Amino acid sequence: MSEASKAKASNKAYEFMMETYGPPPRGLNEETGEGEKADWWMARLGHLYGFSRWLGDQEGPAKAEVEPKRPDQPPVFCGEPPSGDFRDSFSAASTLCQVTCAPCGRTHFVTGEMAQGTYETGELEELEAEAALRPEWFVREDQFDDISFAYVGGRTVVLDCPCNWLRTWETFIRQAERPVASFLRKRAKEERALAASKVELAKKLEEAT
Numbered sequence: 645m646s647e648a649s650k651a652k653a654s655n656k657a658y659e660f661m662m663e664t665y666g667p668p669p670r671g672l673n674e675e676t677g678e679g680e681k682a683d684w685w686m687a688r689l690g691h692l693y694g695f696s697r698w699l700g701d702q703e704g705p706a707k708a709e710v711e712p713k714r715p716d717q718p719p720v721f722c723g724e725p726p727s728g729d730f731r732d733s734f735s736a737a738s739t740l741c742q743v744t745c746a747p748c749g750r751t752h753f754v755t756g757e758m759a760q761g762t763y764e765t766g767e768l769e770e771l772e773a774e775a776a777l778r779p780e781w782f783v784r785e786d787q788f789d790d791i792s793f794a795y796v797g798g799r800t801v802v803l804d805c806p807c808n809w810l811r812t813w814e815t816f817i818r819q820a821e822r823p824v825a826s827f828l829r830k831r832a833k834e835e836r837a838l839a840a841s842k843v844e845l846a847k848k849l850e851e852a853t
């Protein structure tokens with residue numbers, strides 16, 4: 645652990661403890677975070693499973709100092725693609741040049757006639773050169789002029805990516821159909837009640853003016 649990452653971890657821990665437990669008892673060293681104060685911290689940290697796991701994560705060089713190791717092959721999350729119905733349930737955007745599928749890291753790019761004009765100068769050549777070096781990380785689209793993607797759970801997902809990540813969502817929803825439906829019904833009921841109370845409030849305000 646480098647000095648910089650130690651200091652960073654120590655600051656984070658200090659902020660966390662101040663927020664959670666307030667300042668340490670009088671007489672303990674406020675400045676150094678060493679000795680008795682550290683013991684005081686640790687005694688309270690012992691039962692906080694999440695935080696002790698966080699401390700465990702701080703071992704070794706700080707995360708920013710190491711380049712994350714990229715696997716040799718991009719992942720495939722499921723052996724089959726999502727069904728057409730599920731795929732089409734997402735309101736998709738599309739691009740004429742390139743987009744990277746966040747769950748797997750594959751870059752999809754189009755080379756069709758319409759796409760040619762949308763790349764910056766040299767961008768397509770660069771992509772092709774990279775794709776020649778690491779073909780497994782690129783999906784080259786010669787037939788179609790655009791690539792459909794959607795934002796799912798805050799991530800950019802290429803709908804027809806061979807990683808089939810969307811299928812994992814579909815499988816989950818299918819397997820949990822009853823609880824998902826029941827939850828959505830409850831949500832709808834709450835939303836309706838909330839909307840009704842807003843209408844009621846608006847009426848009262850109108851009557852009062």
Ligand SMILES: [Zn+2]
Nearest residue numbers: 745748805807
């Ligand atoms: Zn993918």
